[in-house]
Each structure stands twice: as structure tokens, then as C-alpha cells.
Amino acid sequence: MTQVAEVAKPGTNTEAYLRMYTQMVRIWAFEDQANQLYLSARMPGLTHMYSGQEAVAVGVCEALEVSDKITSTHRGHGHCVAKGAGFKAMFCELLGREEGYCRGKGGSMHIADQSNGNLGANAIVGGSMGIATGAALSAKRQGNGGVAVCFFGDGATAQGLMYEVMNMAALWKLPVIYACENNGYSEYTKTAEIAAGSLTARAEAFGIEAHKVDGQDVLAVNALTQSLVARARKGEGPFFIELETYRYHGHHVGDINRTYYRSKEEEAGWHADRDPITNFGKWLSDQGLAPEAELAAIRADVQAEAEAAVAYALAAKYPDASEVDMHVYAATDPATLQAGA
């Protein structure tokens, strides 16, 4: 069964709302800077912009604890910020610097923030689905009430792994929420051309409760996620959410001339009518919870912080050459490898 989430009541959680707003702005600012780094040829490799989907990551992650786990995708900056990562270490990672979250060894597509429960972005489409499900298995076995959220795009529903892990998650009632960010496109192809039938019906075929929600409405996303997380902690999982959203940029930062698969009118339409930050800001000021001036100040502060972080990262040192063959293997305490240990 699908449900449309209720909108949360105004006036009760101003702090939480402002936090959500700030987090969305942080994602927006981060991506803006990252895009400029790419366009000015200062960022190595490719990256994939999350701009336009801010409400999805924030709405979901604001419903999670730090100890809850998420897995991310190649379009992972939004999840990373939403789960609590800091700008400096993120930019350092994108620029391959030693202070990056992964000491420069992962880059944009593998950025992970283990201390905040982010088990990592993944360059393999659907590649992290097993990992999220396994994290849920750990949580269940450890009995700590933890929940795992697996972010993936509509394109990943074409991967066989998704069905294997949903099947097992359903069989074993694992505390995992499969969050499908349906932004209408699987790389350069419309979703309708790559996914037959209904996305939610796929989950329902396994007996998994599935929901659809407007991914651009942060409150709706957050409310839905809160309720599902609470139930998952009690062992009622797994769950599946399809979040309707939109990515403003191309598939990756270099995908600039894209009118062949997506019209400028369509893009403009989403910017104008469905922008999550604009709309939430409008809602906040309409509800009298935060005047536009305060929101503008938040935007300005965050932007300044992002700019400063970029400057910091550009000046930060690269990892030493000796690190190239470090971390291939994790160390094992030799004391544990003795009989009787």
C-alpha cells in the first residue's frame, strides 16, 4: 500500500526546521562550490551533483541517529553532508588531500564518513545495497535498535542485487529502509525507458511495505522517515520509499550539453516551482517561523563557510607518496593470532 505522508504541524519544531533548512543549504553550497571547482579545472576526476535533491537526503537523515548507518551512491555529497560531515574534510577528499575523509584515497565517488555512520558512496550502481542490508543484519544481531538506510537511484532498480537483498531483508525482517531517489533519469535515459512497471510494486512483491513521497518536500520526507524508522527499530522492517525528486545538473559535472535527453524548459520548471530550499524557506517565513532575512543570513554564512573550506582544501597538502601502499590491508593484532588468545 502506498501512502502520502502527512505534513508536520507548524510551530512545534522550529529548531529542527531551521536545522533542516541549514542542512539543505549546506548541501546546495557544497555542490555549488564543487561544480565551480570542476568548471575551473581544479578538481581531479569527475563528480555527480546532488543539487535539486537536497530535501531527500536531509529529510531522511534528520530522522536518523548518528549511529544509524547509511550507504550512498556515486551522487553522494548530499548524503554525506546530511549525515553530519564537515566541509573541510569533504573538500579535502574531493581534491585528493591528506586531510580528506579517506586521506584522499576515495575521492568523490567513494567518500565515507565512518564516524557519522556513512558507510560510503559507491561507484558501482546498486553496489552498496548489500552493504546496507548487512549493516541492518549487524544491528539486528547486536540488538542495538539501529537502522540502516540504503540510498539508491531509480537506475539502480535495474540491478539484480537489489532484488536479492530485498528478498533476504524481507525474509529476516531486517531494520533497513530502501530509499529510492527517483529523479526521473537513469544517466541519460528517462526512467520510464529503463524500469518496467512500478518501482514500489517491486518491493511490495516481497511483502515489503512501500511508500511514495514528494522528495522535494523536506517535511514530508522527514515525517515519513521518522515513522518508518521508529517501526524498523521495533523490528517491523524492512521498508521501501520512492522519493520523487530532480537533479538540476547533468549525470556528472561534465554532462553540460544535455538538451538531447532533457529540455531546458523542464529543468527551468523544477527550479521555479519545485526547488526544495526555496519552497521550504517560503513555508518557514509564511508560517512566521523564520523571516526571510534570517534565511538569507543562513545562506550567506553557509556560503562563506563553503568558500573558506574550499580555499583551505586547495592549500592543504597531498598525502605523502609513502601512503600509496598503505591501507591495502587492515592490521590484525598479532596477539589475537596466538593459541589461547
Added chain:
Amino acid sequence: MPFDVIMPALGMAQETGILVRWLKEPGDAVTKGEPLIEVETDKAVQEIEAQASGFLSALSAQAGDEVPVGQVIGLIVESADAVTGGAAAARAAVAEAEAAVVERVAEPEAEPVTAAAAPAPAPHPVAEPIPVGRLFASPKLRRVAAEEGLDLFLLARAGYAQPWHMADLDALRALAAANAAAPDQIGTAKSQQSAPLGQTSALGHVAARVSGAPCAEFLDWMAVEGKIALPASALYASFAAAALRAAMPQDRIIVGLVSLTDEGLSALRLLADPDHARLSHQPGTDAAATLILRDLTDSPLTALRPLASDPVPVLTIARDGGDLRVSLDYPAGTLDDAAALSIISGLATRLAEPLAHLV
């Protein structure tokens, strides 16, 4: 005494032949006239008969090798005792060959040297039976040999089949000990031994062939019309000096002339600047030779490699059929290759048009 088995010249313009295979093994009895090797030229594969009777020994070329015409590829020794493995015998055999140059020249040979179809011309007393090129040994044997200062080439010369392994180390040590006890008399062989494996020897060599008719006609003409009986060697000495001077201008050129005739090797005659003198009167000198000229044209020999490591270049001129073969052997450091080529071609040009160059 041991008889050289050589790569025969089977055609006029043949420089090398491919040893297709040996028809006998080292140690086998060999009878003169029976087929001994198969040789391939660009024309065909031919069986070559043994030119002596005895026992086959000291193979220094293998099936598939491409060997310069005239090079020694094995020995036929008198007794089975002298066959491969006897280091002293093998070395003695070669030393005897070297010393017996003159006697061998006098050996009666049925075929005239000028017969183009001669299946096996007079044996060439080549002093060094050396396979130049790769020597195949296991990495360990190479290393141990290098550590002990043993020259792997000794195994080749003694006819041990390649590739060599550690199992051949004892034989190598024995050969080396024998070699050290009776020092090698083969200068060129030594210089080749000291050259790194796989590289060319330290002695440069260029050769050319030119028709002998022009010089012969000229000398005839001088004798008949000019009524002057010039020894050919005078002509050659003059031309040699001229060619050298043209390639490397210098004040004095002393040509050390040695001739080989029926009476044997002549004494060394030192001629000063023979290219500046009249052919009939080339002044002698005591000065050291700039260049040795060995004139074999009155002998049946068609080639002769240097016998000892002379410190100066050695020009050899010999007859081969109707042609004159000239070769220049020069120790490293005495000439560069460009100069050597210049000398040899200068000499060949003069021999081809003697009158034009004697003005």
C-alpha cells in the same frame, strides 16, 4: 696432425653457408670421401665429404649455424684419444694447425683453386676455430664461471654441446686449468675470449673482392710493352700505402710486406712510402711498419686470418679464382670503421684501375 673441417665455398659470390647438420658425431671414425656435413646455400642443400680420415672432434658449429665461408667448424684428429674432452690434445691440435700453415699449403690438392665448381678447396689454416655469437649456458653456470674466472668459450672450442649446465662445470675447470698451464698461442682467439659474450671481437675486419684481371693485364703490359718485370707485390704495396694515405693523411707510411710463395713465408720487407716511389724501386727502411701487407697471390690461399695480434692493421691480398680478395684486419684503436672502409675501398678501386691511379 689434425685436419680442419671448414665451411666450404660452394659458389662464386658466397660469403656464408648454413650448416644444416653434421652427419657424424664427435668421436666417430671418419673416412676421407664419406659425407660429413650438409650445407645449405641460397642455391641448394649439399652433402660435403670429409677431406681426411680420422676421428671427428672439436665441433665448433652446430646444426643451423650460419658460418662464414672458410671458417673452421671442426677437426679430424688422428686418434680417438685426441677427440674432444682432452683439453691438451684439443689445444695442441689447434696449435699444430697454426704452426703447420706452410706444410698444409704444400699439401697436394687435386682441384685447381680457380675451378669455380670445386666442391672443397684447399683447407684454410685458420688459427682460431671460434663460434662468434651467443654461448648458451644456464644462469647458474654463467655466474659460477664468472666468479671463478672461467671462460665458457673453452667449452665451445672443446666441442661440448650447448646449452651447458652445472654438470659441465668440472669439464670447464679442467679446460681452464690446461689452458692456463700452456698459455694460448692463438692471439686472435685470446682477443675474442676477452671480448664480452655476444659482442663482436676486438679485431675489426673488412674485406672486399675485385677482379684480378686489370692488375694482371697491367703487369703483363708493363712486362711486354714496358719491358719491366714488376713484382705484383710492389703494385699492391704502392696501392695499399696510397689508400691508407687517402683515408688517413700522414707523413710517413711504412708498409711491412710479407709474401707467401712456394718457398714459404718471406721475410718482412719494410717499404717507406711506396706510393711515392717508383714501382720498380721502392726504398726499404728500418722504421716500424704502419701497415702490414701480406701478399698471398702467389700461393693457393684465398684467405688468411691474422696469425698473431699485430699492433698494426694487416692487409691481406689473395687470389680467389679470377678475383683478388683483399681484407683488412685492424686491432681496436688503430683505425675506426670508417677509415677501414675507406682504405679497403680505396685499395679495391686502385686494383680495379691500376693505370688510372699510378700517374
Added chain:
Amino acid sequence: MREITLSKAVNEAIAEEMRRDPTIFVIGEDVAEAGTPFKVLSGLVEEFGTDRVIDTPISEPGFMGLAVGAAMTGSRPIVDLMFGDFLFLVMDQLCNQAAKAHYMSGGKLSVPLVLRTNLGATRRSAAQHSQSLHALVAHIPGLKVAMPSSAYEAKGLMKTAIRDNNPVVIFEDKLMYQDKAEVPEEEYLIPFGVANIKREGTDITLIATSSMVQVAEKAAVILAAEGISAEVIDPRTIVPLDEATLIASVKKTARAIVIDEGHQSYGITGEIASRLNEKAFYHLDAPVIRMGAMDVPVPFSPALEDLTVPTPETVAAMARRLVAGEMIHAL
């Protein structure tokens, strides 16, 4: 000392470790009541329950991925892959995810899991159930690869594999499960990266993995009767590889054959032979020879299948030729 089967040795190792560490669980197809089709895990579910011995659907990529996520989050899974041939199914989760997570995260994420699977032909199981694919995973940085050659190695290596904080793939030879060997009652672990010289010799070194160790030992007996003294070495783990022991042996004997049941081309034999070439070159009196399985898919017919793997006779024959100084390949 008691003798137990390889199957029992593996079972003991896993049971002992599961008693010691509650974060360990076994996951795979038919691992619980069935104890796997080879019956190696029989009894575990009775002792540890279905929470810790988890039967899965036939979803190799799925449960491999699950194991990776579980390992990243405080568990130590032992994944049971029924046949080594199914390695191809789990390659993305094993090689793109598990192998690289520690490196890609700059050392922050670890994946302490064991992938337990098998190898070995001559069981008449045809091409898709008879492969020895350890070379595939040995090639991937971040994975460790263990190859027990008897019940003794199986127990000791399994315990180390479970306690190692990295993804370890351990290959048992499916034809050896009922083979017995002496296995101590007292606890012991076999360290990774330490080869075992099973038989000392002076004329030639036979380096062999898994069941090829027995093949090499039998060849050594044949050769001994002919006066050829063969040294037999079992590397035990190919990643990490105890090069030093192999090189020292070849320096002593000057000759080596590497015997492995993976395909001869582009495999373990080539890698080890190449290292010996690089690092013992000046000590070689013969080329290092590879003897692997024939480069053919494993045929079904017994008349054909047995031709495709090294045997004591073929190993002895090659050793004989090398010792005689014969040229195996043309100059």
C-alpha cells in the same frame, strides 16, 4: 596424535572460533540443517542457532554483499560459497567492495570476513563445478588467499582467517574432505605467509598448493627411488606468499617446478615461477617449469578429465628431465 578428516578439522575450527567470539556468524546456502552439501558444517546450527548459522536463498551476490556490510559494522561473517566456480557471481561485492573498502576509506572501514569455498577437479562434476579459481582473487589487492593442503592446515589456517581483520578467501579441495591427517587436540593457529617444507631435498624444488602437495610428495617418492632428491614446499597461503622460503630452496637446488590446480596460463604457477626467475635467476640451472591444469574447461568424461591435472607420474617425469639437463623447450 589423533587423526581427523579435513571436513572435521574445518568444522572444529569454525565452532571453536564461534564459541570464542559472538560476533562471528556463518551465512550461505544450506549451511544450517544441511551443514552444506559436503556436510562440513554439520552440527553448528544445533550449537549456535539459526541466528548465527544463516541459510540464504540462492543469492550469492546478495549474501556476499550482506556479509560485507555486516563486517563493516561489527560482525565477523563466514560466507560459505558452495562451489568455487560461483566466485564469478560474487566478484563485485568481493573485489570491488570488500577488497577495497579499507583502502578507499583511508583505513577507516574494515571488512573482517572469511569467504570459505572450494576448488579441485577429477570429481566428474564438469566444467562449472570443478574450477580452481584462486588466481582470480589472488590478483586483487586487499584480499588474502589461503589454501590448506590437509586437515592440519585446514584447521590452523581457518582460525587465522577468521581472526584476520581483512577479507580472506580460503579454498579447500573438495576431493579431500574425507582425507585424514594428524590434528592436535590443543588449539593452534597457522600464520599466514609462512610456507611449510614438507620434505627436504637437494636436487629439485617442487612447490605445490592444496591437493597438489600430495601429488608432489608422491612424485618425490618416485624420484627418490631413482636417486633424485626432491624438496616439497607448501606455501599454505598465496597471499601473503612466503617468497623467502621458496627462494632459499631454489638457491639450494637450482631447479624448480610449480604445481597448482589452477589453469597453467595466467595463474599461480606463472606468478611463483616469475618471482623465482626475478629473485633467484643466477641460481637457476634449469628453467622454472609451471605445471597447472590444462588450459581447457574441465571435461566431464573420466577418460578426459584425469588428463587435465598434474599427477605424481607427470611431475616426476618433468623433474627427471630437468635434473638430466634436458632442454624442455627449444633453444
